[in-house]
Amino acid sequence: MLKNILIVGAGFSGAVIAERLSKTKKYNIVVMDKRCHIGGNCHTEVDPETKILVHKYGPHIFNTNNLDVWNYIRTFGTFNNFTNRIKVNSRGTIYSFPINLHTINQFFNVSLSPSEAAQFIDQKRDKSIIEARNFEEQALGMIGRDLYEAFIYGYTKKQWGCDPERLPASILKRLPVRFNYNDNYYDKIYQGIPQKGYSNIIENMLDDKSIRVLTDTPFDSSFDVSSFDHVFYTGSIDSFFDYKYGKLGYRTVTFEEERTIGDYQGNAVINYADLDVPYTRIHEHKHFSQKTNFKKTIYFREFSKETEIHDEPYYPKRLKDDKEALEKYQKDIEKKQNFTFLGRLGTYRYMDMELVISEALRISRNFKI
Template sequence: MIHKYGPHIFNTDNKEVWDYIQQFCEMIPFINRVKTIYKGKVYSLPINLHTINQFFDKSFNPEEAKEFINSISDKTIDEPKNFEEQAMKFIGKDLYKAFFYGYTKKQWGCEPTELPATILKRLPVRFNYDDNYYVNPYQGIPKNGYTEIFENMLSASNIEVKLNTKFDSSWDLSEYEHTFYTGPIDSFFDFKYGRLSYRTVYFEKYVSDGDYQGNPVINYADPEISYTRVHEHKHFTPWESHDKTVYFKEYSKETLETDVPYYPKRLKSDMDIYEKYQNDVNNLNNITFLGRLATYRYMDMHHVIGEALDLIDKNY
């Protein structure tokens, strides 16, 4: 039940994906309610009516909060060119500096002005007291953990699994009817146009008695605190009871050759390199590039599953 590679709450608006994954597990409904700590105070994320009222020491109703946020947002920005401008246009300087600037700089290892504006679209602003981190109608966690999904999925008689068999570009893929590749696209081509940049994360694990923080995930927005968030795994399974607790402090850093890549940075220089690799992909036969690393996009679990199902429906 410990999410070794960081917290994962399955959520989707695609009923086909939701029904598909439940062939392999029992999903228990789960609502992720994330908190963030800034200057010693705890706030709810995404920014909602409670966050706004608490931060500004107000008691706005929804319409008053909308008018207030509209009054402090940066009207000089028409088309945001980067993450910072997007945030300033949406919520103004104070909320941006408190909840996004420090956390984003730690997460991505660069100034938010260097990041595309599209990243911020994953965090809406709400003018009610809804603190559900996600907006999708289907949300849950596998009752017996994610491992069970893959055990059941791979148990089919027509699937052969080879462990410790990392893809090698010297393989003759013509021996196979079709290849589905989900590794890094730059690695597939032996980095001939250069390496694409990613952020990776690493974790410090702690075990103790009792309850460390009372919530599954708490972000740390202050730039002076080196870790980005703490996740405590007993709170992902409220249907279980544990006297002890396991929690992780999560840190972000640039991806080195020996690291596991997590988040495509997609800076302009990266996208120029990626375009060259994609042109080479377009000239290949009988191979499909799928997933976050092979398509160099940020994708959640349900996006990857949805695209795989669509691919099979169209071709098989």
Template sequence: MKFLMVGAGLSGAVIGREMAEAGHDVTVIDARDHVAGNCHTERDPETGVMVHVYGPHIFHTDDDEVWEYVNRFMSFEPYKNRVKSTTQGAVYSLPVNLHTINQFFGKTMRPDEARAFIEEQADTTITDPQTFEEQALRFVGPDLYEAFFKGYTEKQWGCSPTDLPASILKRLPVRFNYDDNYFFHRHQGMPRDGYTPMVEAILDHPNITVRLETPYDPSMRDDHDHIVWSGPLDGYFGFEEGRLGYRTLDFERFTAKGDWQGCAVMNYGDRDVPFTRITEHKHFSPWESHEGSVLYREFSRECGPDDIPYYPIRLVEEKAMLADYVARAEAETNVTFVGRLGTYRYLDMDVTIREALDTARAFLKSDATGAAFPIFVNHPL
């Protein structure tokens, strides 16, 4: 069969590689001039620093198969994400842990004492948190909420935490020990030479043709048996039902000599600081040594028609529009929607790869049995 992968990010690359290894003919197109999508990395010519062009991407997973898969194409170096936060005139460790709690409240509590103390701070009258704010007040109380979550969240999402679902905060742990590793997965690391060479290696197969700076045109359907669409779901339909809401990011890049902030990620929790965080990219490759440094100040705002979509909003209005697009998608033939944009879901890199592998296996099963290929292997709703 002839497959057209629309998008040369992780979804298109992994599915394309699996189908190519099964003997199918694969063409991968992307409107950008590089592969790897938003995890694209490149060397800064001035400093030699490996820059995460669209913001930092840190690989972490408990999925052994996915970990083995990425290491097949690029060796990974150990990397622990240790985030700091500047708020109310001091610097703290995130996620909120025993050190954060003791430092913030000026105490020297043991884990059991801190757990009881935080429970005293919490609003126990909230028994079924529905909003982000209720979730935070129930589990950490007003002081930690104001310092670490409220202002940052208002900047990141452009709305009051009372308008966001509680589920957003459920991904942010509070620890009653001194573990400041932001993630808890067994496998954590960074590709030694960057994500873009890794994706290039995935795409390096005689049955794969890659065409960059090539936007999708509907006429391409005529030359292929099946399309794998990893672009925006609403974009496939020309935004005819309206545009699904996203947040986008603006980066204010600057360079410095030496070590500018001493860590890879510094959050800024105060509402009157306009950016959400500063990332110092050489710290994402701690096995390298560079005299110069490249940093990004990161600003979040509503995504416009010409912006890069980052975070799907998925509030009530967007979910209603999403249902309309899903209904239209399910009436299509010879196309499968995949990935973060194609299914309008926030996905970490490891989940993206897992879903891509599952999609390829679903294709091979359908091909073997003569069944129709699925429109969605991972449903958006």
């Protein structure tokens, strides 16, 4: 007899679990999501007016060094070779970002070689910081105060809603600093965006007769799971337990959509580093595509804010109070039989798409009932 599986969430975590288990022919699978669409925060759709593929919850560029993950995801759709070359507006001037040799030479009005630039920044950084206790100390120890205040401080404070001194140093370790002219934001071997969008990829993953997809179907503690042999839960931990130990801290983002003729900013993403600019970045979606013949354009101004009950959580803050509450929730999770919590929300961790997919592949390989 086939076992019944419930998967809460139709993002990548849930879709990978569903797709992998469907291939075993051992399960009847239900995938449910509270939203009216699949894809989670990676959801994409073609704008009917402009025909531009829009990342509805902000841009997502797939990047990985894991060949197994790269080969797996490409079985469900063709990827373009998009390279994320971000620019940053600081004090009214546009710079290359992440910080590289071009940024350093332009900002300090010098013409340094790679080795000269490395020595130059070494003189700028705060060498009294041996082990950074927070985000700001990490930055000052890496690049010094000038570059930190020009490119990092304001953007970070807007994005996280608190002073960088309150944030863990680990957040900044993801930001590269280069002493060459490489302006590729990511340093991964495999990069790109699905030509038909992420929602098309996930739709293909869920295209199996053993999988039933229910959208507009919220899950809460009153949901009857008695007919299922196992539940994979990819929603937020605190909401699952009705916030009994308090709400975990997340930042969320909101968008102001604009349309115009032609090309608005000439690049996919431009960050705004200054505190007197209320948004963190502008992304123009036509530039994520390999097509160049769009007559109109769509761009989003992105704002960061604290997550409230009805907002979609994006970035786990993981401050001291959050970690203390998380430990309590994790102890309750250990008592839950026939449940698996996974994904960014289900584990309260910052996870790129490649890690989400890799984790779900591992869990599905080891799953047996």
